[in-house]
Amino acid sequence: MQEATLSFKARAKEALADPTLKIAIDRTTGTAERKRAVAMTQFPQFEAARERGKRIKDHVIANLDHYLLEFERNAIASGAKVHWARTAEEASQIVVRLCKEAGAKRVTRVKSMLGEEIGLPHALDEAGIERVETDLAEHIVQLGGDRPSHIVWPSMHRTREQVSEMFKRLHRAPHQEETIEAMVDSARRELRDKFLTADVSISGANFLLADTGATCTVTNEGNAELTTTPPRVHIVTAGIEKLVPSMGHAIAMLRLLVRSATGADVTQYTTFHCGPKQTGDRDGPEEFHIVLVDNGRTRMLREGMKDMLRCIRCGACMNHCVVFRQLGGHVYGGTYPGPMGAVLTPVFDGLESSRDLPHACTMNGKCQEVCPVAIPLPTLLRGWRDRSWREGLEPATVRFGLGIHTFVASRPRLYRLGTAIAIRVMRLFSRGGLVKGMPGLGAWTAYREFPAPAKRTFMEMYKDQEKGQ
Amino acid sequence: MSARETILDAVRSGLGNTAVDPAAVRRDADALLQDLPSIRPALLADGLVDAFIARVTSPKVAATAERIASASELPAAVGRYLEAFGLPAVVALQPAAPLQDLDWSGFELHDKVAPDEMIAIGVARWGIAETGSLVFHSGADTPILANFLPLHHLVMVRADTILPFLDDYAAATAGQRPPRNVNIVTGASGTTDIEGSLVLGAHGPRFLHVVIVGTPDSSE
CATH class of the missing domain: 3.40.50.10420 (NagB/RpiA/CoA transferase-like)
Structure with missing residues (x-):
């Protein structure tokens, strides 16, 4: 119901830069997670x-x-x-x-x-x-x-x-x-x-x-x-x-x-x-x-979201969500935050204004695992992603980027060449087992850990093994 | 079309079903409450009273409990409690016969609970061993606010009214006209709203003391 003046990404950026918020979120969700486990x-x-x-x-x-x-x-x-x-x-x-x-x-x-x-x-x-x-x-x-x-x-x-x-x-x-x-x-x-x-x-x-x-x-x-x-x-x-x-x-x-x-x-x-x-x-x-x-x-009934009507509003999905625990609830912009909110807000506010929410998910499946009524939250989120794509709501940059990825990923030689170069560049920026300060990756690594590539790639090891046989 | 008709129509078209057989729905609903032991926790002890007390005094519920042989011993038990806290013998007594019939000499009694009432004494209709809960029904002898305004709430419950599980309470009252309020009270009022840490005495009682009277097979 609340109108969001900033975009999801802008709100997320603000939340990530707020050190007090992270402390507050950790204090409550950490306790909730421990008590539930007991x-x-x-x-x-x-x-x-x-x-x-x-x-x-x-x-x-x-x-x-x-x-x-x-x-x-x-x-x-x-x-x-x-x-x-x-x-x-x-x-x-x-x-x-x-x-x-x-x-x-x-x-x-x-x-x-x-x-x-x-x-x-x-x-x-x-x-x-x-x-x-x-x-x-x-x-x-x-x-x-x-x-x-x-x-x-x-x-x-x-x-x-x-x-x-x-x-x-x-x-x-x-x-x-x-x-x-x-x-x-x-x-x-x-x-x-x-x-x-x-x-x-x-x-x-x-x-x-x-x-x-x-x-x-x-x-x-x-x-x-x-x-x-x-x-x-x-x-x-x-x-x-x-x-x-x-x-x-x-x-x-x-x-x-x-x-x-x-x-x-x-x-x-x-x-x-x-x-x-x-x-x-x-x-x-x-x-x-x-x-x-x-x-x-009743629209959820009609539009294949019946499973979500089981929700009893316990909050376990958000307490266990890696994205929620970084951002807190306000970033989601709607009444309901976290995974269940990312499923529900597009129902209330329309997908066009909330299409970023189903994307703010790592698909680690933790929410579904802890849900007391076994709602397949990742599947429902994927459903919104599909729909956003089909309805042409994804921005041109995303479509273009995915187009390039499809082109490369469907050509094995090109794909291997590309990844071999990327790995060598990442190694140049690796310190203490993590990639740090690499141009073009700064926005990602500012709030996340990006592990340094392994010494040898899977393909290198695979080729050696083939030769040895 | 009224909002009611619009919603019911939308539900029906969303479900795609035309006719509902109420008897079949009822059978399905009943089947969902079969084999309850497989979907609820076991009791903490074999005896009902022991299991109840174990729950009441567990860290999660954090209330206190004691047993007395007969209701006539309640005033003395209340006296000991008040003395331990250094409180005056001025108490709000729930206007229920099992309490009013006792000998309260030495106490100053009133039945209207004040907003800042220090001590109120009540009687629960049932106890629940599964959760250490007390069950109250609102009525002429049970004002609802009496369970929520005082700082110290002392509650008498007869041992023979302690039921094993919450489901047994539902079964015991099924088919009866419900009161305005059924209050299932489990421990003192608490909040975890500031940084998730538990503090007692949020809006309701800070202390809950449960006095169990008699044994499960006594009629006292």
């Missing part, structure tokens, strides 16, 4: 669970119309009001209208990637409604006036030093001590009264339960419950792919989601929200609205 050793059933999770999501997608109707029927029976939105704009308009109808001056929000996807923060700001982000990371993003850079840790691009500076400047009673504990406490004090005085709360949903019409949120902070309980109106926005048949299926998916995201077995708070406050209830909202959002999902 969780996997304690869950030998992971492979079987993952296969089952994949089948559950495939089953739901194959019967999506059935489950949407079942969910709608049960949600209405529970007292909820169900709304449907074809596009991001339509979804935001519905939420803003509901807020206005509720006479809302202040709304509290629980972090939701769908909310970001439909541009909800912007729509609320435009409508002049005070928006309070309650997830700690989203609170940091809001104070910093920038955008989330990760789907689980939206403020991972900030170091503790930067967060401390912002809190001291913007909180009413900021921390005195320079510890992360004290900073978290400062945010707790800052947000406390806002939770309790909001008119409307807005959350997303990790799952929609077809058989009861309930929605499910998972958080570690407890901000979802503090957000969605006091206000008179609770609005849920959710993508239509979030359905599961029942709570049992949600539980099977939760085991995969949480371990893949943070390495915990379950989040501290897993809450199911079903309808508004019931007769006799001590607290809870009087109105409960659910906005079901398409925004490109």
Whole structure:
């Protein structure tokens, strides 16, 4: 949804030149990777669970119309009001209208990637409604006036030093001590009264339960419950792919989601929200609205991207992506970064403006390997590359370069001659086992290691062996 | 055409299927929940209460736990907890009969939880051994905010309500009208949003203390 003022390459260049960013990314993704690895050793059933999770999501997608109707029927029976939105704009308009109808001056929000996807923060700001982000990371993003850079840790691009500076400047009673504990406490004090005085709360949903019409949120902070309980109106926005048949299926998916995201077995708070406050209830909202959002999902069904609808937004693919770990999330320009973002952003924003994303991939396959629902991300990325080529979106320089490569590679003598020369030149610039400072290769080796060529090439060894026989 | 019809039509044309047999869908959905032991972790101990406590007190959940023989011992257990932390005996008590019927002499009680409440005492409907979780249903005797506002949350759970797995909770409540909120609480509130390092007491409780009453086959 965000309009990118700079090209992907220009943003990547900026990110690579920012030394603080690399530290921030490494601190969070490194921890996430380690914790997930430990969780996997304690869950030998992971492979079987993952296969089952994949089948559950495939089953739901194959019967999506059935489950949407079942969910709608049960949600209405529970007292909820169900709304449907074809596009991001339509979804935001519905939420803003509901807020206005509720006479809302202040709304509290629980972090939701769908909310970001439909541009909800912007729509609320435009409508002049005070928006309070309650997830700690989203609170940091809001104070910093920038955008989330990760789907689980939206403020991972900030170091503790930067967060401390912002809190001291913007909180009413900021921390005195320079510890992360004290900073978290400062945010707790800052947000406390806002939770309790909001008119409307807005959350997303990790799952929609077809058989009861309930929605499910998972958080570690407890901000979802503090957000969605006091206000008179609770609005849920959710993508239509979030359905599961029942709570049992949600539980099977939760085991995969949480371990893949943070390495915990379950989040501290897993809450199911079903309808508004019931007769006799001590607290809870009087109105409960659910906005079901398409925004490109039915197009993905039609255009051979069904596999991507399994995605449960755990973030494991980005935590394990060598490109993401160099660049961080902002460079991707869309709501969703990393490998899953590179697949999804062209769906939302069109391939023409985002064709660089599917190219920002080494095809090492790590994302698919860690994906808890086995999405073939490299295959989907390759699909975008093919399409970009077929639709003539690749620039002339790329077409020309590939043309030359095809010409040379299909002529073995010429190819060998070319590579023999290249290897000799590279050897001239080799120091300590790496190629350094070679003209024409500087942009590549500034942020990457380029190993020096082996002493002897494969072809040289092969010829010697042939002679020896 | 309404947004609803447009979306449903687009789903159907994307799937290419015409008629859905609800009974067949149901059978397929049920089949996906067969053979659960192969897709979930094993319990940490043989006995349910032992497995539950092992999870509750594991580093990942990082709560504390103790066992008492009968609910009548709860006030004394709470007293010991407060003394250890040097806290006053002023507590918010969940307005639930199993708690209100106990002898709380020596305590100053209230049932409305304040935004900066120091100590709240609640009772969970179920415990889950798989994850060390406590399950609450919102209702007339269970305000939702009572589980989230206090800094110290002390929760009583009867040993005979501890279920092995999360799936057993789903099975135990299947077919019933769900409450507005089902809260599955596992440990104290935490955040890893600043550089991935875990800090407790983000917005919810910083301390969770679980008191298990009786044995699995006692009716206390």
